[in-house]
Amino acid sequence: MSVGNSSAATSANLNKDNVLTSSDRVDIDRRFQEEALVTGINSSPGDLTRGVKKNGTTGGSRVEIGRLVVSPPAPSAFTEFFRAIQKWEGKVIRLADDTFTATLSPIVGDPTELEAEMYVEDVTPDERHFIEPGAVFYWSIGYLERPSGRIRESVLRFRRLPVWTKDDISKNSGDLSALFEE
Amino acid sequence: MQSQIQGASIVLMGAFNPAIFHPSWFAANNLLRNEEAKAATVNLVHPDAASFKTEWLDVNVVKQRFQATTVQESYYESLRDMVVGILGLLSHTPLRFMGINRDFHFDLTSEESWHGLGHRLVPKHDWNPLLKNPGMVDLTVRGERPDDLKGHIHVIVQPSARIRYGIFVEVNDHYELKASDQEIGGADAARIILSGRWDSSMKRSLDIAQTIAGLGEQR
Structure with a gap:
């Protein structure tokens, strides 16, 4: 069956409520699985963790909705791109009235570890409740490239999950073979 | 060489x-x-597909595939x-595969470097008798994983669609997880990989992309 062939859906029967019958649905699901899991031609399912890009004419996966077989929206074309000059993972050490002190471990840029005092006001209001000792955040300084031009920008965002740091990550980076197929 | 535009995505395949x-x-x-959620642009949320975008995130989901991109x-x-x-x-979502993907657009600045990279990656000697003025438009190379996990690494090189005399390099760090389609599982493995191998994956992808882009200058 060729990619883009919509016969699976068009040959299906609708019941009186104009809904696909369950047998057709199963059949479509089966055929859908056979042919629709492609992000490009000549791909096998095991290769399909590539991102679907707007470069060239690579298409997205198709999806069946009711009796139509359509392509879901491909990832939107971004018009703004942020390029980091310096990026740190920060960890809050202590909190004062309107400032907090944090260690900064570099992710991008100068590899020097730093300790910095930062203004609470620099944190977006709905993330200020995260500011407490041990909280992890990411701070980037770089260029935001926009259609109207480049601006220098600082982005600070707190981690929104239970706290773990690079030390925790390294503890997790041991032997994972038991989790995978032989 | 520093990329002009870059992105990252995580793709999960399962149910x-x-x-x-x-x-x-x-x-x-x-x-x-x-x-962020209030300001998101929702394209579609349906039992068969979901798609929305925030100012930094793009999420697209169908029954067998999840992709988040920035x-x-x-x-x-x-x-x-x-x-x-x-x-x-x-955590009980059956997952079979995961990809940690990075993509880059590099500006090679000159037509000579741009063609030079194409000739270096795909020499034209054998193509010239077959095609008039052959040029590389898409190259995919697969390598085995350098670690103890199952999967492979794909590197895709194309002319950039965004930069004149630029190239697009995508690195697909592909992991095969434990569960089959019928089994429950795989989510824990994916979570542990993302937690423990993220930094090394990102660095490896950057190194690969920069090395390839640099080949245009070495000619």
């Missing part, structure tokens, strides 16, 4: 319920800020954390 992937679900589960380098770790959070919440 998903797209209908739950609404920005409000992300906010309710502390995966996105409330304000082109804001400041949010790469937030992208990882968000997917780790999803995998924690949906």
